[in-house]
Amino acid sequence: MNLATIPLRNLRRKLPRTLLSAAVFSLGIASVVALAHLSKVVGDSLERKMTAFGANVLVTPRTQSLSVGYGGLSLGDVSFDMRYLPVAETVAAVRAIPMKDTISVVAPKFALLTRVGGVPVGVVGVDFPSERGIKRYWQPRGDFPAGDDGVLAGSAAAAALSLDLGDAVTIEGRTFRVAGVLAPTGSEDDRVIFADIAAVQRLAGKENMAHFVEVAALCAGCPIDEITAQIQAALPEASITAMQHVVKQRMAAISFVKHLALSVSLVIMLTACAMIGLSVFSSVNERKNEIGVLRAVGFSKAGVFSLFCLEAVLTGMVAAVVGYVGGVLAAGIVPDILETGATSAMAFDLGEFLLTFAAVTALSAAAAAPPSLAAARLDPAAALVTL
Amino acid sequence: MLSAIDLHHTYAPGATPVLRGVNVAIAQGDFACIMGRSGSGKSTLLYALSTLLRPTSGQVLYQGRDVFGLSERQRNALRGSDLAMIFQMHHLLPALSALENVLTPFLARLRPVGAKAVARGMECLSRVGLADKARRLPGNLSGGEQQRVAIARALACSPKALFADEPTGSLDSGTGDKIMDLLLELNAEGLTVVMVTHQPDYAALANRVITIADGRVAQAS
Numbered sequence: 291m292n293l294a295t296i297p298l299r300n301l302r303r304k305l306p307r308t309l310l311s312a313a314v315f316s317l318g319i320a321s322v323v324a325l326a327h328l329s330k331v332v333g334d335s336l337e338r339k340m341t342a343f344g345a346n347v348l349v350t351p352r353t354q355s356l357s358v359g360y361g362g363l364s365l366g367d368v369s370f371d372m373r374y375l376p377v378a379e380t381v382a383a384v385r386a387i388p389m390k391d392t393i394s395v396v397a398p399k400f401a402l403l404t405r406v407g408g409v410p411v412g413v414v415g416v417d418f419p420s421e422r423g424i425k426r427y428w429q430p431r432g433d434f435p436a437g438d439d440g441v442l443a444g445s446a447a448a449a450a451l452s453l454d455l456g457d458a459v460t461i462e463g464r465t466f467r468v469a470g471v472l473a474p475t476g477s478e479d480d481r482v483i484f485a486d487i488a489a490v491q492r493l494a495g496k497e498n499m500a501h502f503v504e505v506a507a508l509c510a511g512c513p514i515d516e517i518t519a520q521i522q523a524a525l526p527e528a529s530i531t532a533m534q535h536v537v538k539q540r541m542a543a544i545s546f547v548k549h550l551a552l553s554v555s556l557v558i559m560l561t562a563c564a565m566i567g568l569s570v571f572s573s574v575n576e577r578k579n580e581i582g583v584l585r586a587v588g589f590s591k592a593g594v595f596s597l598f599c600l601e602a603v604l605t606g607m608v609a610a611v612v613g614y615v616g617g618v619l620a621a622g623i624v625p626d627i628l629e630t631g632a633t634s635a636m637a638f639d640l641g642e643f644l645l646t647f648a649a650v651t652a653l654s655a656a657a658a659a660p661p662s663l664a665a666a667r668l669d670p671a672a673a674l675v676t677l
Numbered sequence: 678m679l680s681a682i683d684l685h686h687t688y689a690p691g692a693t694p695v696l697r698g699v700n701v702a703i704a705q706g707d708f709a710c711i712m713g714r715s716g717s718g719k720s721t722l723l724y725a726l727s728t729l730l731r732p733t734s735g736q737v738l739y740q741g742r743d744v745f746g747l748s749e750r751q752r753n754a755l756r757g758s759d760l761a762m763i764f765q766m767h768h769l770l771p772a773l774s775a776l777e778n779v780l781t782p783f784l785a786r787l788r789p790v791g792a793k794a795v796a797r798g799m800e801c802l803s804r805v806g807l808a809d810k811a812r813r814l815p816g817n818l819s820g821g822e823q824q825r826v827a828i829a830r831a832l833a834c835s836p837k838a839l840f841a842d843e844p845t846g847s848l849d850s851g852t853g854d855k856i857m858d859l860l861l862e863l864n865a866e867g868l869t870v871v872m873v874t875h876q877p878d879y880a881a882l883a884n885r886v887i888t889i890a891d892g893r894v895a896q897a898s
Binding site: 291292293295296299300302303579580582583584585586587588589590591592593596669670671674 | 724727729730749750753754756757758761762764766768770771772773777780781782784785786787788789790795830834842
């Protein structure tokens with residue numbers, strides 16, 4: 291027999307109430323565990339999806355002095371005093387940085403200002419598979435060009451040049467076929483024609499050259515400055531610019547999801563703690579005579595405090611185990627139920643479990659502390675007068 | 678052994694005083710009965726003597742020491758060793774067995790109860806004739822048996838004085854007589870007993886009778 295015997299027997303004696311308290315507390319903990327995991331999974335998923343809507347790092351030749359226009363490049367000036375980036379080396383260097391796992395897409399571009407049918411127009415050479423990776427919002431009528439003889443026309447450019455699907459268009463003496471026409475995007479993309487980068491490089495006589503390279507980095511908890519620094523170290527001759535507004539927008543959206551989850555978790559835990567506290571308060575009121583008798587047989591205030599606190603802590607310990615396991619299971623099911631599109635296999639993590647266990651135990655003790663203190667402070671004579 | 682010197686007590690500021698200058702002295706081995714009408718202050722005096730109630734003024738001396746001059750820890754220790762108490766209702770912890778109830782004073786030291794303490798608990802239960810019901814919960818014992826378990830609990834730490842607040846008050850006369858016999862036996866073995874009672878028959882068996890009226894000692898023998 292030890293100090294835990296009394297709380298344990300009391301919990302067993304009031305089994306339905308104990309089970310109800312433990313169940314509600316477990317439910318709260320399971321919700322918090324599942325929500326924490328879910329917010330991470332949804333945040334990551336959200337970030338992946340948002341990364342598809344544009345790059346967040348721009349690589350340009352360091353000596354470039356032209357004003358920003360398309361993707362940070364003024365198309366009107368590109369033919370003058372232009373410096374270039376070697377495509378293969380630049381892509382390889384970006385793909386080899388220490389944080390290479392965060393690099394989702396590397397999209398080089400070569401821009402050419404020319405005339406088509408007498409109309410001045412910008413032709414942008416892109417690597418279509420990469421470009422599609424950062425511009426999922428592109429909705430072409432027709433298809434993306436499959437080979438180097440196809441082009442994708444921006445909506446305004448197509449209208450200005452009277453181009454439609456299947457039409458031939460001659461650029462710098464070479465004939466291309468219009469494979470697709472983009473739906474209006476509201477961006478610079480509407481006003482240009484996209485062609486295979488290698489084809490445009492050949493037309494300009496600048497093979498393997500790019501005016502700039504857009505990089506999409508997946509950066510949960512986004513260390514964008516570190517990624518930028520690593521790319522800079524890999525490409526000392528280039529100028530690396532983090533598109534902070536893009537990063538900040540993404541982080542704001544992801545932070546919102548995480549803060550929402552945190553707020554809901556806090557409310558759940560506060561409610562659970564309040565319930566534990568009320569349960570102990572009610573227990574103290576019911577057992578005033580017991581407190582009086584315990585004091586009469588020599589229990590100190592600390593002893594009485596420990597007994598009542600232990601009851602809540604023991605309930606909390608059980609709830610922590612059940613709640614964590616429940617949370618792990620729920621985290622695997624809820625994303626599918628909510629159809630978030632996020633894959634989330636949450637594995638049992640001993641460190642996380644121990645942290646949850648310690649936190650819940652501490653919370654239980656904190657929630658039980660005020661009523662336990664009231665029990666400890668109860669005047670034994672006053673408690674016995676109620677006998 | 679135990680004395681109250683000019684005890685005054687008021688439960689709330691402005692309320693009628695419950696004790697108004699009580700002076701009593703209890704010698705070792707006494708069986709003292711405190712009598713009086715309801716509300717006369719006899720239970721308040723008992724709680725003050727047992728150190729559970731700090732009087733508004735006055736002193737309670739135990740073996741020459743002012744118990745309310747001691748630290749709370751020292752008073753707790755005193756209640757867990759020298760001074761024990763039983764009540765009108767048995768007030769056993771309902772979730773614990775008879776033996777575990779008897780062992781609760783040992784738990785007050787916040788240490789696990791050892792084999793020696795368990796043996797002492799069984800000895801106390803044997804002393805009150807309930808060794809065979811050690812594992813029963815209080816709910817499965819009769820009123821008299823529950824009060825005997827409460828007495829065994831009081832005896833567990835080998836006290837020098839036992840304070841009893843109307844211990845037969847909730848029992849039928851036959852069971853009450855048996856409890857009274859047990860208290861007399863314990864007194865004969867050297868235990869000092871201070872008992873509040875309404876029953877003159879039981880008071881007649883004590884060697885001291887203190888009658889309280891309106892918070893004062895009206896008569897003492």
